[in-house]
Amino acid sequence: MTPGPSTTTHCPYCALQCAMRLDTGPDGRLTARPAPFPTNRGGLCRKGWTSTDVLTVPDRLTRPLMREDREAELTEVGWDTALDFVAARLNALRAESGPDTVAVFGSGGLTNEKSYTLGKFARLALGTAQIDYNGRFCMSSAAAGGNRAFGLDRGMPFPLTDVADAQVVLLAGANPAETMPPMMGHLSAPTLIVIDPRRSGTARAALDDGGVHLAPRPGTDLALALGLLHAVHVQGWTDTDYLAPAPTASTTPGGTPPPGGPNAPNRSPESPRPDSARPPTCSAGPPATAPPTS
Numbered sequence: 001m002t003p004g005p006s007t008t009t010h011c012p013y014c015a016l017q018c019a020m021r022l023d024t025g026p027d028g029r030l031t032a033r034p035a036p037f038p039t040n041r042g043g044l045c046r047k048g049w050t051s052t053d054v055l056t057v058p059d060r061l062t063r064p065l066m067r068e069d070r071e072a073e074l075t076e077v078g079w080d081t082a083l084d085f086v087a088a089r090l091n092a093l094r095a096e097s098g099p100d101t102v103a104v105f106g107s108g109g110l111t112n113e114k115s116y117t118l119g120k121f122a123r124l125a126l127g128t129a130q131i132d133y134n135g136r137f138c139m140s141s142a143a144a145g146g147n148r149a150f151g152l153d154r155g156m157p158f159p160l161t162d163v164a165d166a167q168v169v170l171l172a173g174a175n176p177a178e179t180m181p182p183m184m185g186h187l188s189a190p191t192l193i194v195i196d197p198r199r200s201g202t203a204r205a206a207l208d209d210g211g212v213h214l215a216p217r218p219g220t221d222l223a224l225a226l227g228l229l230h231a232v233h234v235q236g237w238t239d240t241d242y243l244a245p246a247p248t249a250s251t252t253p254g255g256t257p258p259p260g261g262p263n264a265p266n267r268s269p270e271s272p273r274p275d276s277a278r279p280p281t282c283s284a285g286p287p288a289t290a291p292p293t294s
């Protein structure tokens with residue numbers, strides 16, 4: 001059998017969205033390798049390198065299973081049988097209690113195409129208003145904070161490559177050296193300050209590069225943040241031009257502040273920026289060991 005097609009895509013696991021190519025081997029198995037992209041610059045972490053392994057694990061669910069009742073054993077059935085059963089139950093529930101009786105729960109791990117299709121299925125096919133996803137609890141507070149601070153609800157209101165322009169980067173409670181290693185390539189030039197109770201891999205990287213590791217005792221991070229704000233304020237380092245006239249979501253009901261505040265450069269978050277030539281610290285070759293299971 002000859003090798004199959006190769007597809008350029010993104011790693012599905014985390015917000016860095018590293019670019020990768022999926023190659024189909026002669027046996028039909030997919031393998032992942034890095035592709036050039038501004039965030040990962042030709043690197044992947046071990047989760048990306050091993051992302052296709054889940055497709056062939058022996059206990060992967062590839063056929064529908066049903067059981068007669070809750071006590072019965074699961075047995076394999078055909079797709080038509082399973083889909084007819086699901087459709088009949090959904091129709092019966094909607095007929096009994098209305099369309100909102102069925103809720104749909106998506107995932108941040110879905111591709112754009114799957115998210116779009118799931119949203120259409122929920123709103124048009126089911127007619128339900130009950131749709132949510134697994135990022136609600138972990139991200140909605142961050143999105144609300146981002147909106148109030150920067151006028152954007154996304155994780156970073158600027159391209160990751162902009163970090164190379166910073167002189168100092170303060171990371172609070174983040175450990176990209178272990179959670180998204182390709183990001184470390186963007187942090188090697190700025191002075192890095194890491195706030196983390198643990199001496200994490202990122203904290204060690206900061207210290208190795210002449211940066212700072214602040215290790216507050218657990219539960220004192222707010223005191224540290226307020227202390228830093230106080231120091232900035234009493235030293236006169238606040239950007240008063242930025243702060244004084246800024247309409248914010250909290251002071252202007254229904255208003256949406258401009259991204260980055262009123263004095264932010266007139267540049268969209270997606271605007272291209274000059275890239276850094278620094279190599280990523282992540283692996284450019286496959287990992288030697290299996291990825292963590294969590």
Ligand code: SF4
Nearest residue numbers: 011014017018045048
């Ligand atoms: S850092 Fe790792 S998990 Fe995140 S997108 Fe890149 S390869 Fe995937």
